[in-house]
Amino acid sequence: MMISNLVESFRLAMEALTHNKMRSLLASLGVVIGISTVILMGWLLSGLNSVVNDTFNSIGVDMLYVDKWQWAGGMSWDDMRKRKDLTEGQVRDFMEYRTSAEEIIPQLNNWGGSLTAKGEKYSGLPFVGTTANFAITSSGTIDDGRFFSEQEERVGSKVIIMGSKSFETVFPKHDGIGKIVTLNGKKFEVIGVLKKQGTFLFDMLDNRCYLPLKAYKNLYGSLGSYTIAVKAGSEEKMDQVRDEIRGNMRSARNLKPGAIDDFSINESKAFSSSIDSIRSVVGIVGYGITFLSFFVGIIGIMNIMFVTVTERTREIGIRKAVGAKRISILFQFLFESATLCLVGALLSFVFCQILVYAASQILPKYIEALSFLKPYLPINLLLIATVVSIVVGVIAGLLPAIRASKLDPVDALRYE
């Protein structure tokens, strides 16, 4: 019985709303804007979250990176530039000290190298010289082919493992494994491709190509500052390992007691604070707009519902005369205003989906950092928005519906 009443109420609501389409549309505009902000904000935040997760995963949650540079915020670039490079000698010393870390992986970086393949030259590619144990880190996960072996590392074999994006660029047909590419006039064999990492804003991890450290030094020399990746082994060991390697690096750099560190220990956690600040800005602005538009939306719907109730006083009288109880009239108008908002929500789903799809297709072409934008709205967001719209409708419709339900049948029937 209850179900047939609900179906009936819904039918009534749809009848009433379609009777006055333009008015319903305009009345729901506030709600459309409100729901749209909720959806777009949620979409943006979920995009950001997935970027954060990608970044954490590619950096590795149990990884520490000893570097001249601090990767995320908190220090001026100039101060970092003045620090001395992490030299080969320091790295060698550092690696000899005792530590409970699982692996220590030294790396040398050349951010702007070039590579020639099939007569075509590709510039601006980042090259990394590292050791064979890099393969155990999450950024070292192989998609196709293999990583170089310790043997190849020892002798400095001319082999190269390419990042997914640079591989895609150089070998669009994915037929690069086993091919020869030329770096600084030396021939290297492509033996593997890394798994796609996802990009964290401007750091294009997927472009990086990896060489055995020795081969790298033969090619580019051993100057430049080392980065030392340290795999703690588990998140629980992070604090202990961080303390150990800090001490070890201070010794390797011959720092006096009391002197401040002239190096940074980077980890994925460092990024969460900068992400959090982006997230909270988006959040505050978004929630502000959302609150305002819902407020305006609710007032708009409430107003139109009061008008509707007045216009339909006689109808209410007729319904009461033939036996409608207060609760039936109350539900009828609550349903109507909830349906109005629901229709608004559906409209904004369509609108937002179009917008989001367009944005995700167009924006990253101009701003690579926005490539995290997803082309589809997450389904849980739509469910939340649906529920929110119904709640908004019920809130907005409550007072008008109560007024309608309390009308006296004699007066209502006499209403002109």
Add this chain to the structure above:
Amino acid sequence: MENKKKIIEIEHVSKIYQMGSEKVFALRDVSLEIFANEYVAIMGPSGSGKSTLMNIVGCLDTPTGGKYDFEGEAVSEMNDNQLADIRNRKIGFVFQTFNLLARSSALRNVELPMVYSNVARHLRLEYAETALTSVGLADRMTHKPNELSGGQRQRVAIARALVNNPSIILADEPTGNLDTKTGEEIMQLFYELWKKGNTIILVTHEPDIAKHAKRVISMRDGLIEKDFINETQFIPQ
């Protein structure tokens, strides 16, 4: 008549409206009994209290004083929801201005009382079709009120009044908005309904309409002036 079932029993009912600081006695002291299958006309000029009496008899309003029983149920003690329930199950209304839902088809209008008595949809349709057929509108079911003539609209209203098998049909100036000929047709329909066993209460100020009833109650100044059997009941052809 005494052996028939008593439907309405009104004892010393009064209705007082507060108009600003002034008290208006719309009904002073009215007692009345109506039995099953009576055809009663409540007559009187405007201001006589007949509309107030109709509202009370129709359970749209409750009396200020006195006692009103409808088929043994104490209406004068009821709250809004109980009144709505009585109206729904026991009373069929026919109004001067038809009072149909303008945006709904004849069929939907006739369905309306059953919506509120939770009759299943397919049954509602079936009953509504039967009721419309019985008032001669089998071919007008999907028409909306503005596509129907005045007489047809009133027939829809009568079908709506009949559809829940009410104990009484309460008609308030049912021919007031109709021309004489159409009005006569409607009165003929009421006569037929009465002959079929329905109880009909007409509220009117026109003697020409009241003459169709078997019993006439005439009101003046919130009191029943006369209550008599109409020996010359007009039988429509």
